[in-house]
Amino acid sequence: MSEDHTPNLAEIRARYEAERVRRLRPAGTDQYVFAEGKFARFADDPHAGPLPERAPLDETIDVLVIGAGFGGIQAAATLRRQGIDSVRIVDAAGDFGGTWYWNRYPGLRCDVESYIYLPYLEETGYVPTERYIRGREILAYCQLLGRHFGLYERALFQTKITGLVWDEAAARWTATTSRGDTLCARFVTTQSGIFSRPQLPGIPGIEDFAGHAFHSARWDYAYTGGSTDGGLTGLADKRVGVIGTGTTALQAVPELAKDALSLTIFQRTPTAVGVRDNGPTDPEWFKALPAGWQNARRDSFNRIGNGEDVDCPVDDGWARFFRRMIAATEAVPEAERTPAAIGAAQEAADYEYNEIVRARVDECVRDPAKAALLKAYYRTMCKRPGFSDDYLPACDRANVAIVDVSGGIERITPGGMVVDGTEFPLDCLIFCTGFELGTTWAHQAGYDVVGRGGQLLSDKWANGISTYHGLFSRGFPNIFFMGLTQTGATVSVPHMLQEQADHLTWIIRQVLDQGKAAVEATDSAEAAWQEAIAGMNEARRPFQESCTPGYFNAEGKPEDRRSAIGSGMYFPSTAFFRMLADWRQAGNFAGLELR
Numbered sequence: 001m002s003e004d005h006t007p008n009l010a011e012i013r014a015r016y017e018a019e020r021v022r023r024l025r026p027a028g029t030d031q032y033v034f035a036e037g038k039f040a041r042f043a044d045d046p047h048a049g050p051l052p053e054r055a056p057l058d059e060t061i062d063v064l065v066i067g068a069g070f071g072g073i074q075a076a077a078t079l080r081r082q083g084i085d086s087v088r089i090v091d092a093a094g095d096f097g098g099t100w101y102w103n104r105y106p107g108l109r110c111d112v113e114s115y116i117y118l119p120y121l122e123e124t125g126y127v128p129t130e131r132y133i134r135g136r137e138i139l140a141y142c143q144l145l146g147r148h149f150g151l152y153e154r155a156l157f158q159t160k161i162t163g164l165v166w167d168e169a170a171a172r173w174t175a176t177t178s179r180g181d182t183l184c185a186r187f188v189t190t191q192s193g194i195f196s197r198p199q200l201p202g203i204p205g206i207e208d209f210a211g212h213a214f215h216s217a218r219w220d221y222a223y224t225g226g227s228t229d230g231g232l233t234g235l236a237d238k239r240v241g242v243i244g245t246g247t248t249a250l251q252a253v254p255e256l257a258k259d260a261l262s263l264t265i266f267q268r269t270p271t272a273v274g275v276r277d278n279g280p281t282d283p284e285w286f287k288a289l290p291a292g293w294q295n296a297r298r299d300s301f302n303r304i305g306n307g308e309d310v311d312c313p314v315d316d317g318w319a320r321f322f323r324r325m326i327a328a329t330e331a332v333p334e335a336e337r338t339p340a341a342i343g344a345a346q347e348a349a350d351y352e353y354n355e356i357v358r359a360r361v362d363e364c365v366r367d368p369a370k371a372a373l374l375k376a377y378y379r380t381m382c383k384r385p386g387f388s389d390d391y392l393p394a395c396d397r398a399n400v401a402i403v404d405v406s407g408g409i410e411r412i413t414p415g416g417m418v419v420d421g422t423e424f425p426l427d428c429l430i431f432c433t434g435f436e437l438g439t440t441w442a443h444q445a446g447y448d449v450v451g452r453g454g455q456l457l458s459d460k461w462a463n464g465i466s467t468y469h470g471l472f473s474r475g476f477p478n479i480f481f482m483g484l485t486q487t488g489a490t491v492s493v494p495h496m497l498q499e500q501a502d503h504l505t506w507i508i509r510q511v512l513d514q515g516k517a518a519v520e521a522t523d524s525a526e527a528a529w530q531e532a533i534a535g536m537n538e539a540r541r542p543f544q545e546s547c548t549p550g551y552f553n554a555e556g557k558p559e560d561r562r563s564a565i566g567s568g569m570y571f572p573s574t575a576f577f578r579m580l581a582d583w584r585q586a587g588n589f590a591g592l593e594l595r
C-alpha cells in the first residue's frame with residue numbers, strides 16, 4: 001500500500017505472485033490421485049443400502065438421460081413437459097440429487113441463494129426455509145422434483161453406464177450398464193463428470209495411514225456419529241486432521257471443531273471468507289412475489305455477474321462483489337474505458353474488497369499468527385469465493401490448529417502427518433480435497449463414447465473437449481453434452497443446466513416432429529465455435545496465469561486444457577443464453593445437420 005492507502009498495483013501483484021509461486025506444483029493436475037484402483041474405496045457409497053436385486057433391462061427409449069442430479073432432473077422434466085415421455089434416467093447413486101446425494105458432510109449448505117438456486121420454485125410452490133439452505137433440504141427438493149415430474153418410475157439407480165456406442169445404420173445409441181442392462185436410445189443427454197469423483201492428494205504414504213480416513217463427499221457417520229446437522233459425538237476422543245480448506249472445509253470445520261478432541265487443519269491455500277448472513281425465509285414476502293419472479297431474479301443476478309449495471313434483488317456476498325466490479329468500471333471516465341483501464345480499476349477494487357475480507361480475519365481470530373495464516377492473497381475469482389460466519393470463529397478455538405503446508409506435506413505415516421520434519425499424530429484424517437476436475441471428460445465420466453465410424457470420444461477429446469454451442473460434438477450424433485462444456489457458465493449451476501435442457505429439448509422435439517433420424521454439428525460450425533472459445537481462453541489467460549493454483553486454472557497450468565472446465569467457457573453467460581434463444585427463434589438449425 002502507498003502512503004495514502006490507495007493500492008499500488010505493482011506491490012499487490014508482487015505479493016500475490018510470491019504467494020502463487022510458493023503453491024505451484026510442477027505436476028499440476030497430475031499431483032492428485034483419484035478414487036480408483038487401490039483408492040477405489042474412497043468412492044464407495046455410504047448412503048445406499050445393499051444393491052437391490054433386479055433383472056437386467058433390455059429396452060428401447062427415445063431419450064437416455066445419464067445422471068440424476070439437477071442436470072438429469074431438469075433435462076427429463078423439460079423433455080416430459082414437451083411430450084417426450086419415453087425417457088430413462090440412469091445414475092450410479094441410489095437416488096436423485098447428484099452432488100447433493102453424495103455430499104452429506106456436516107454443515108453442508110448451498111452457497112448460492114436458494115431462491116435462485118432451486119429450479120421450478122414457482123411451479124412446485126416450495127418455499128425454501130432459509131436464504132442458504134442445508135444440503136439435506138436440497139436433496140429432499142431433488143426427491144420432490146423426482147416425484148413432481150414422475151421421474152422415479154423412469155430411473156435406474158445404483159447403475160453405472162459402462163459403454164455407449166452409436167449405430168449409424170439404426171441411428172440409435174446403445175448403452176450398457178453395470179447391471180447388465182442394454183438401453184437402446186434415439187438420443188442421449190449426459191451430465192457426467194464434474195464434482196462427482198473424489199480427488200485425493202498424491203502425498204507419499206497416503207495408503208499407509210492406519211487411522212480412519214475418508215473423503216468429505218463420502219462422510220462416514222458410522223465413525224464420527226451425528227448427522228449433517230452436526231453432533232459428531234464419535235470424535236470426542238479423537239485427534240482429527242483435515243486436508244483442504246476449500247468451500248467444503250469452510251462448512252465442515254465448524255462442526256468438527258465443536259466435537260473433536262482436537263482438529264488440525266493442514267492448509268495449503270486459505271479461502272477468502274466473506275460474510276454469509278443467512279436467515280429464515282419470510283413466508284409473507286415469498287408468497288407476495290409476482291409471477292415470473294424466479295427467472296427475473298436469476299437473470300438479473302447473472303447480469304450483474306457479467307458486469308451489467310441492472311437492478312438485482314439479490315443482496316449477498318456474491319452480488320456485493322459483482323457490484324464493486326461494476327462500480328470500479330463505471331468510475332473510469334467513459335472516454336478512457338479501454339480493456340486495460342477497466343482491468344486495472346477492477347484489480348484495485350478487488351484488492352480493496354480483499355483487504356476488507358482479510359481485516360475480518362483479525363476480528364474473528366485472536367492469535368495473530370493463526371490470523372496471518374488465514375488471510376488469502378489472490379484475486380477473488382481465482383477460486384470459488386467462500387462465505388461463512390462460523391468458519392473463522394471455529395478456527396479461533398483452542399482445540400483447532402492451522403498448519404501451513406504451502407510448501408507441501410512431507411508424508412503420511414501410519415500415525416499421522418509429517419510437515420517440515422514434525423509429525424502430527426492423528427486418529428482420523430478427512431480429505432476435503434475436492435473432486436476430479438482436471439482430467440479428461442472420459443476419465444471423469446468413467447466410460448467412453450463410441451461415435452460414428454467407431455471414433456472414440458476419449459481420442460477426440462484427449463487434449464480438451466471440442467463442441468458446438470457446448471452441447472454437440474461432430475462425429476457424435478444425437479448426444480448432448482450438458483454441464484460445464486464450453487457453455488455459458490453461471491454461479492447458479494442449475495440455471496445453466498435449465499438453459500441447456502430447454503435447448504436440447506427444443507431440438508429433439510423438432511427432430512422427432514420432422515421425422516428425421518439424426519442431428520449432428522457440422523465441421524465448420526464446430527470449428528467456428530472452437531475459434532470463439534479459443535479467443536475467450538486467450539483473453540482470460542493472463543488472469544488465469546496470475547492466479548494461485550486451483551481447478552479454475554488447471555492447478556496453475558492454464559495451458560493444460562484437457563478437462564472440460566479447462567477447455568473453456570463462453571462469457572458472458574447472459575449473451576450465451578440469449579444467443580441460444582435467438583438461434584431457436586430463427587429455426588434454421590444453423591450449424592447442425594439434420595439427416
Ligand code: NDP
Pocket residue numbers: 023109110111112195200201202203216243244245246247248249266267268269384405409432433434435549550551
Ligand atoms: P476444492 O477443490 O475447492 O478444494 C480442495 C482443497 O484441498 C483446497 O484447499 C486445496 O488446496 C486442498 N488440497 C489439495 N491437495 C492438497 C495437498 N496435497 N495438500 C494440502 N491441501 C491440498 O474442493 P471443495 O470440496 O472444497 O469444493 C469443491 C467445489 O464444490 C467448490 O469449488 C464449489 O464449486 C463446490 N461447492 C459448492 C458448494 C455450494 O454450496 N454450492 C459447497 C461446497 C462446495 P489448494 O487450494 O492449495 O489447492
